[in-house]
Amino acid sequence: MQESLIVRKIIHIDMDAFYASVEQLDNPELRGKAIAVGGSSERGVVSAASYEARKFGVRSAMSSVAAKKLCPELIFVTTNFDRYKEVSKQIRKIFFEYTDLVEPLSLDEAYLDVTENKIGNPSATMIATEIRQKIKDKTGLNASAGISVNKFVAKIASDINKPNGQKTISPEEVIPFLETLDVKKFYGVGKVTKEKMYRLGIFTGMDLKNQSLEYLNHHFGKSGKHYYNVVRGIHNSMVKPTRKQKSLAAEHTFSENISSEIFMMERLEEIAAEVEERMLKRKLAGKTITLKIKFSDFTLQTRSKTVLLFISSKELILEVVKELLFQEKMKESVRLLGISISNLNNEISIKKSVSNESIDVQLKLEF
Structure with a gap:
């Protein structure tokens, strides 16, 4: 007799246009208007955009100049991370009312494992609805949610009914859902990978599922096994309440382009000092x-x-950075420089006891 598999109940909560929504919440005059959080200068970058701005094609990481061309009425608001962190803490406090298995991804999103939860509710769908309502009541902000058997599917599901909606993909629906999904919707498939898959004739989850593991490894390297598994509903990453920091970075965007490598080294010394300060504060060190x-x-x-x-230390970081800077001659002037350090001394090996079997669609659970 086959041993029954434990089907997890995972919720992915994602706040809707978080930074922009906080600004609109705090300033009623901005409500219903196209706003962008970030710098409005010629060299500014959009950190977040309200849904009113997104209708014009304004997106995060877009240059402020390009955003203004798309939406001439766009209002720029300076970032206020202290305020965003304050609201984020309120939201996380709500999460912990339901489970201790909370894995924050950023200030505005998190995974929750509610397979066993503090309120004894067997329905992850009902819990997600309750959490979203409680967030609305306590902060005035809207959140969207995805509910499914693993983090991968829950993450995709949370984007389906945005904004201010949720989507449940039950165990028996996971495989059919993934098979019909456009591969560009798969979390982790970026623009370059999407275009490569399209060129190979892989447009949907079913197309992806029809490829052998050997074929996917050949074309996508280490990611091949990941794509092979997830389209079959296999994603064994657990919700980790204590996420280890994997890297630490600092960067500067300059008011004028820099072409002199001497000036670049001066700026890099300042950036390395920032990295050193952050490393010491967190008692971290790294190798990469x-x-x-x-x-x-x-x-x-x-x-x-x-x-x-x-x-x-700044000195040792700079030695490596100098070598990297002079590794090849600059082809253009530079507008931004950054230094990151990874492969940190806080990384530990965690043994997991998980099954590599696909989802048993015969299981009928209250979801």
Whole structure:
């Protein structure tokens, strides 16, 4: 007799246009208007956009100049991270009323495992509805939710009925849902991977499922096994209440483009000092240093090196950064420089006892 599989009940909560919504909440004059959180200067970047602005095509990470062209009436608001963190803490407090298995991804989204929960409600759908209402009552903000058997499907589901909606993908619906889904909707499939899949004739989950593991490994490397598994409903990543920080970074966007490598090193020394300060504050050190360069034509390049010992001091970081900077000659002037350090000394190996079997669609649970 086959042993029954434990089907997890995972909720992905995602706040709707969080930064912009907080600004509209605090300033009634901004409500119903197209706003962008970020710098309005010629070299500014949009951090977040209200849904009113998104209708014009304004998106996060877009240059402020491009955003203003798309939406001439766009109102820019300066970021206020202290306020966003304050609201985020209120929201997380609500999560912990239902479960201790809460994995924050950022200030505005988190996974919750409610398979066993503090209120004894067997319906993850009802819990998600209750959480969203409680967030609305306590903060005045809207949240969307995805509910399913694993983090991967829950993440996709939370985007389906946005804004201010939710979607449940029950165990028996997971495979049919994934088979009909456009691969561009798969969490983790970015623009480049999407275009590559399209060129290979892989447009839907069913197309992806029809490919062998060997074929996917050949075309997508290490990600091949991931794609092979998730389209079959296999995603064993547990909700981790204590997420270890994987990297630490600092970067500067300059008011004028820099073409002199001497000036670049001066700026990089300032950035390295910021990284050192943050590392010391968190008592961290790392082995992999990455130099981030954004050129005047907006192309982005990263250069990395891994050293033998854990480092955190500005001087040692700069030694590696200097080597990376002079690794090849600059093709354009530079508008942004950044330094990140990863492969940190806080990473630990966690053994997991999970099944690699696909979902048993015969299981009927209250979801």
